[in-house]
Every structure is written in structure tokens, then in C-alpha cells.
Amino acid sequence: MTDNMRGKSAIVGVGHAGFGEAHGFSAYDVMAQSAHAALNDAGLKLSDVDGLFCTMMEDSMPALMAAEYLGIQPRYIDGTMTGGSSFVNYLTSATMALEAGLCDVALICYGSNQRTASGRLVTASKLPPYEGLYSPRYPISGYALAAARHMYEYGTTRENLADVAVAARAWASHNPEAFMRDPLTREDVLSSRMVGDPLTKLDCCLVTDGGGAIILVRADRAKDFPNAPVYVLGSAAESSHRQISQMKDFTVTAAKGSGKRAFAMADVTPADIDVVELYDAFTINTILFLEDLGFCKKGEGGAFVSEGRIAPGGALAVNTNGGGLSCVHPGMYGIFTIIEAARQIRGDAPGVQLKGVDLAVAHGNGGVLSSQVTAILGSQNTV
Amino acid sequence: MESALGPDAKFRDGLSKGQIDIPRCEDCDKSHFFPRINCPHCGSTTISWHRASGMGEVHTTTTVRRRPESGGDYNVCMVELAEGVRMMSRVDGIAPADVKIGMPVAVFVGDIDGNPAVLCKPAEG
Numbered sequence: 001m002t003d004n005m006r007g008k009s010a011i012v013g014v015g016h017a018g019f020g021e022a023h024g025f026s027a028y029d030v031m032a033q034s035a036h037a038a039l040n041d042a043g044l045k046l047s048d049v050d051g052l053f054c055t056m057m058e059d060s061m062p063a064l065m066a067a068e069y070l071g072i073q074p075r076y077i078d079g080t081m082t083g084g085s086s087f088v089n090y091l092t093s094a095t096m097a098l099e100a101g102l103c104d105v106a107l108i109c110y111g112s113n114q115r116t117a118s119g120r121l122v123t124a125s126k127l128p129p130y131e132g133l134y135s136p137r138y139p140i141s142g143y144a145l146a147a148a149r150h151m152y153e154y155g156t157t158r159e160n161l162a163d164v165a166v167a168a169r170a171w172a173s174h175n176p177e178a179f180m181r182d183p184l185t186r187e188d189v190l191s192s193r194m195v196g197d198p199l200t201k202l203d204c205c206l207v208t209d210g211g212g213a214i215i216l217v218r219a220d221r222a223k224d225f226p227n228a229p230v231y232v233l234g235s236a237a238e239s240s241h242r243q244i245s246q247m248k249d250f251t252v253t254a255a256k257g258s259g260k261r262a263f264a265m266a267d268v269t270p271a272d273i274d275v276v277e278l279y280d281a282f283t284i285n286t287i288l289f290l291e292d293l294g295f296c297k298k299g300e301g302g303a304f305v306s307e308g309r310i311a312p313g314g315a316l317a318v319n320t321n322g323g324g325l326s327c328v329h330p331g332m333y334g335i336f337t338i339i340e341a342a343r344q345i346r347g348d349a350p351g352v353q354l355k356g357v358d359l360a361v362a363h364g365n366g367g368v369l370s371s372q373v374t375a376i377l378g379s380q381n382t383v
Numbered sequence: 384m385e386s387a388l389g390p391d392a393k394f395r396d397g398l399s400k401g402q403i404d405i406p407r408c409e410d411c412d413k414s415h416f417f418p419r420i421n422c423p424h425c426g427s428t429t430i431s432w433h434r435a436s437g438m439g440e441v442h443t444t445t446t447v448r449r450r451p452e453s454g455g456d457y458n459v460c461m462v463e464l465a466e467g468v469r470m471m472s473r474v475d476g477i478a479p480a481d482v483k484i485g486m487p488v489a490v491f492v493g494d495i496d497g498n499p500a501v502l503c504k505p506a507e508g
Contacts, residue, residue, distance in 0.1 A: 129391070129417070130417045130470060130471060131471045133495050133496075133498060133500050134459050134471050134473050134495070134500070135447065135457070135459070136445075136459045136471065137447050141445055141459050144445035145443045145445050145459070145460075145461060148443045148445055148484065149443040149484065152443070152484040152485075194448050195448055196445050196446065196447055196448065197446040197448075244471075245461060245469065245470060245471040246417075250442070250443050250461075
């Protein structure tokens with residue numbers, strides 16, 4: 001009876017910190033700054049938090065480290081690590097924990113200083129045993145293998161991929177919080193340095209610092225806070241593999257399953273959605289997820305994203321903050337899909353604020369297209 | 384008597400002898416890779432081993448770009464063996480840019496940094 005979860009929890013606070021470069025601050029500092037920003041947004045204090053949902057790229061027990069740093073003793077804790085999708089995944093577990101009375105105020109949070117700490121993706125992962133010998137470059141080689149197969153089967157072009165990056169930059173150019181705001185053309189993307197064919201440097205997400213946090217409460221008290229509540233109408237996950245070499249079909253992700261169930265739970269369809277926030281670690285992601293979530297047919301994603309169709313003023317608003325490609329990408333981006341979706345619904349997005357947003361998709365990706373988690377968020381009008 | 388080696392060790396033992404041995408489920412008759420104690424298709428734990436035919440096809444491919452002074456560009460691909468399993472590999476003997484999806488390849492045990500490794504080369508004929 002998954003539809004029992006529809007609208008049972010609401011986001012009442014969002015916050016972020018350390019976008020771009022957070023010189024002199026640790027990953028946990030940035031996580032905590034984000035948590036404080038979200039608590040301030042909700043008019044709550046740290047002592048109100050009794051449920052913690054967190055993972056980090058540091059340590060083997062990051063959720064415990066986060067609780068210790070914040071000085072809280074949560075009575076419910078979830079540190080499930082599915083990569084960058086983890087934070088969208090926590091919308092499900094936090095809603096269940098709130099509904100069951102296991103906690104009353106759920107804090108979902110993340111932080112990273114990967115840019116200033118090392119300038120590259122920080123990961124605790126070991127090389128997969130049957131892949132490491134061939135020295136694929138992680139994670140880009142995995143996404144390149146998927147992109148190459150999509151191009152082979154469906155005629156998707158490098159121009160299609162480039163247009164995803166161009167659209168993301170166009171949104172980011174309006175967003176003062178975005179890290180990259182300079183104009184970007186298709187030619188810029190095509191002529192930038194090839195990193196792993198068919199993906200160039202500009203087909204890849206940014207490497208920045210940054211953190212994000214969300215406060216989730218039961219829906220029955222969602223109106224007791226300063227901001228308009230953003231309801232969790234649907235959330236669903238599916239994972240298909242860990243190592244890219246185990247992906248059964250390189251052109252179809254588990255977003256097909258997670259999307260289908262999230263939409264069913266929310267009782268809406270892709271045609272009802274006002275804005276879509278997807279985890280765009282690489283340009284191929286946006287194409288794969290728009291197909292798998294049902295915004296277009298399999299194989300038609302290339303045409304769907306082309307010629308400004310997902311840019312400002314296009315047919316569908318996708319990654320309105322600029323996404324991981326142009327706004328922020330501190331190792332794991334998933335939480336920012338939720339934050340931007342919630343702000344679009346609340347009406348306080350930092351960049352282009354769309355008019356009359358009632359329904360938004362936040363979609364997280366983890367690993368190498370391994371874990372897919374879809375959430376449908378809605379305004380007061382949808383419950 | 385049961386093999387004294389676990390599935391991973393048994394596969395690597397084969398490689399060290401120049402053999403590519405692929406696990407196959409005795410119950411559903413499907414091969415799988417990587418080697419493990421259960422069949423990922425049906426869950427059975429009755430697994431037998433079979434020598435690969437050495438024929439395969441490039442399923443998808445990428446060129447990892449690397450500075451010439453560090454060794455230059457190289458290929459990383461997914462090869463689909465005639466037995467129906469896929470694994471990560473590398474096509475040797477041609478330029479990385481010339482490796483194409485659908486290309487028939489011969490699969491053999493080569494060497495990467497002193498370790499036996501499954502490699503490919505363009506199929507003859």
C-alpha cells in the first residue's frame with residue numbers, strides 16, 4: 001500500500017553552504033553550515049532534530065560523525081550509502097520514520113570540500129575487482145560506455161549531448177548561486193578537451209565544494225512553519241548494479257522502475273510535471289533519465305533535449321538551477337535536486353523562478369548509473 | 384570433492400594458466416560473469432565451469448584520453464563473449480579510435496602490468 005505514503009511528509013526547510021570554494025572549511029563544517037541554514041529556514045533549532053539522514057564521502061561511519069559534530073543524539077539514523085542518490089532515497093526512509101513516530105524532525109544533510117581539498121572527486125570506493133586492471137577512469141569511463149552505446153543504438157549525437165550542457169549553462173547564467181555562469185555554446189562543448197570518448201570536459205559535471213540540507217516533518221504539522229510546505233507525494237528507488245560492467249542494458253537505467261512507482265504513488269504523470277530536477281553528472285544522464293522517467297520515448301532523448309528544448313523558455317524546464325553541470329557538484333549532487341525543486345514550488349528559487357509550479361520531479365543517481373531514486377514533490381494545491 | 388578455491392580464485396587460477404573459464408548455472412543453463420557462489424539469473428548455487436570459445440564482440444567502447452608522456456590514449460571496452468556474458472576488457476592491436484561497437488574480436492589471456500588479463504584483438508578473416 002505504497003499510496004499510503006502520498007503527502008504524509010513535507011519539506012519545511014532547505015539550506016545550503018559552501019557553494020564553489022569553501023577555503024579553510026572541512027566537509028563536516030560545510031555539512032553543518034548547511035544544516036544550520038535549513039534549520040533557520042524552518043525556524044527550528046538543532047535540539048529539535050531527532051532523526052538524522054546523512055552520508056558523506058569521508059569515513060566509514062559518516063552519519064555518526066555528523067551527529068557527533070552537530071552535538072545531537074538522534075533516536076533514528078539512516079546512513080544508507082547509494083552514492084549521489086542517497087539523499088533522495090532518504091525522503092522515503094525519513095517519511096516512514098516520521099509516520100511511524102520514530103522521529104519528529106528529520107534532518108537530511110550533506111557536505112563536501114572536494115574542490116579545495118583535492119580538486120577532484122573524493123571517493124572511499126575501491127576499484128571494482130574485474131574492472132580495475134583495465135584502468136577505466138572513474139566515474140567518467142562508465143558514463144562514456146553508456147553514451148557510446150546510446151549513440152550506436154539510437155543515433156544520439158555529440159551535438160545532442162552538448163545541448164544538455166548548453167541548456168544547463170543557460171539556466172545557471174540567471175542563478176547568482178551557480179559556479180559557472182559564462183555563456184556556453186554547442187561549439188564550446190564540442191571543441192573542449194576530450195576526456196573519455198564521446199564525453200568532453202564540458203560534458204562532465206563540475207568539481208566544487210558545497211553542502212545541502214533539508215528539514216522534513218509529518219504533514220499534519222507542515223503548516224506550523226514560516227515557509228509554504230512542499231509535500232513528498234511519491235518516492236521510489238531501484239538499483240541495477242554497482243560496477244558498470246554489470247549493467248544489463250547500457251541504454252536503460254533503473255529510473256524506469258523508480259519513476260514508474262514514484263509517479264504511481266503520487267498519482268500524477270510526466271505530463272503533469274511543471275519542473276524536472278535531474279542528477280546530471282554527465283550530459284548523457286539527462287537524456288537517459290528523461291527517457292526512463294517517461295518524458296519521452298526510449299531513444300528520443302537526444303532530440304528531446306536539443307535546440308534549447310530544456311533551456312529557459314523551452315518545452316520542459318529541466319535543471320533550473322544549472323544542475324551539476326553548471327551550478328554545483330560537490331561529489332554527490334542528489335540533495336540539490338530536492339532543494340531546487342522545493343524552492344521552485346515555494347517560489348523562492350535563486351535563478352529563474354517559474355510561475356505557478358505545483359509539481360516537481362527530483363531525481364537522484366548513484367554510482368555509475370547504479371542507483372536511481374525518483375521523488376515527486378508538490379505544493380499545497382496537490383494534497 | 385569440492386574445489387578448494389572460491390569462485391574468484393578459481394577464475395584467476397585459470398587465467399594464470401592461460402585459460403578463460405566461465406561459470407555456468409547447472410539449473411537454468413545460463414552463463415554469468417563475474418564468478419560467484421550463486422547464479423545471478425536464478426539463484427541456484429549449482430555452478431559448473433566451461434572454457435570460453437575465445438570469440439566475442441565489442442558491446443560498447445570508450446577511449447580514455449591520456450597525455451602522450453604518460454603513455455597516450457587507450458581503449459576500455461565491454462566485450463560480449465559468445466557464451467553470452469559481458470566483461471570489461473581492452474582491444475589491443477589497433478588504435479583506440481578504431482575500436483567500434485559490433486566489431487568481432489578474439490578474446491585471449493594477455494598481460495597487464497604483470498597480471499594475467501582478458502584482452503581482445505580484432506578477429507581474423
